[in-house]
Amino acid sequence: MNDISHGLFAALRLIVTFDAELWEISLRSLQVSLTAVIIASAVAMPFGAFLAVQRFKYRRLVISIMNALMGLPPVVVGLIFYILLSRSGPFGVFGLLFTPWAMIIVQIVIITPIIASISHQAMRELWAEYHDLLISLNTSKWRRIKTLIWDGRRNLLTAGLAGFGRAIGEVGAIMIVGGNIEHATRVLTTAIALETGKGDFALALGLGFVLIGLALFVNILIHWLSRTEREGRW
């Protein structure tokens, strides 16, 4: 009990004094996860819109696969990419293992199906509304996708934020391919795991607070966005 209250106090002190290590780790977490979200969204959102607009032979199968990929265990993704990216692996020549890029790659793989699936859901609803008008106006496929993405941008942002929440809190995969190396690949979740193991609860809790803060922030943002969405304020 004393340990915990002591840890809490120390953690708060680290946060208010902008502790260099805490700051560095938090910033890296943000960098890695934001990069992953941006790249994943650039692929997943147009793909979700495409799936909504275009009928093709294996469409149902593709949607099932996409939904199944959402349940991919991150640790297994980490393991697979460890093998692919290691020196002797097929992508070993790029020397990406134990760099932030390796972490970004596994996060992209983990969150792309999530963002695509949520985007697809939103785009499908919007397409049901717009279908008749856009067909009547004789729009091209690409124009339909662009219109859906633009008019559904709030829902898409929600999809992106859901992906971000998943990415920033993920630990298994990035631990494996990142290696939790100090000043290189240490991020919030991996640092918490390490510091807890070492018994340094102050830093672990401080990092935990930052992580919770980010997660809360994202959730509040999603909530607020879905409210403004209904009111159509932007």
Next chain:
Amino acid sequence: MFPLALSNLSVRRRGKIVLGPIDLVIDQGGPTMVIGPNGSGKTTLLRVMHGIERISEGTAEWAQPDHANHAYVFQSPVVLRRTVSENLSYPLYLIKRPKPEINTAVEYWIERIGLGKVANRSAMRLSGGERQKLAIARALIRDPEVLFLDEPCSNLDGQSTREIETLLLETAAAGTRIIMATHDMGQARRLAADVIFMKSGRIAETGLAPNVFDAPKTSELKAFLKGDILE
């Protein structure tokens, strides 16, 4: 553009005939009112003419197949999740009209339908009547040669209905060919030059408005008109 010829046309959905077989020629003139009971195929007929409904048998051919000069107002108005003025500019933006021209047209139409005050508000917040007016203005903004309307006044009060009817008569006078489905016989009488009466997916009777309304030939139309008056 005209005439439009429907020959031996039918539309099947899930094995069931929902429209046809139909033979019909639509030429200059109008406005044409499509009347008939619920489920008689009014919407399907309009969609076939507009070219957005899959035909199962037969053909629908315009003398000059230029779809760009058509516009369609749907039975439940489609509203883009954008501002009122962005809803209006969308069709012009699609055909890459210059910005100043778009702005002029949008300003003109937004005043004409009386939505000037809410120009920059989300169209999602408009009332049913305002949405319907917006959908009609958005259809007219490209100055179409043919305008299809599917029960555009079905949920509107007398005031809004009158405004829309006036707008449609002005549009017809300006040379746009109007083909419209309605279940309101008063409205059909006020607007129609000629009438298509649908029954069970087929054209049961067609002719000039005075003949159709005052001297119906088929027993179906007689019963339909009587039913509507009794209502």
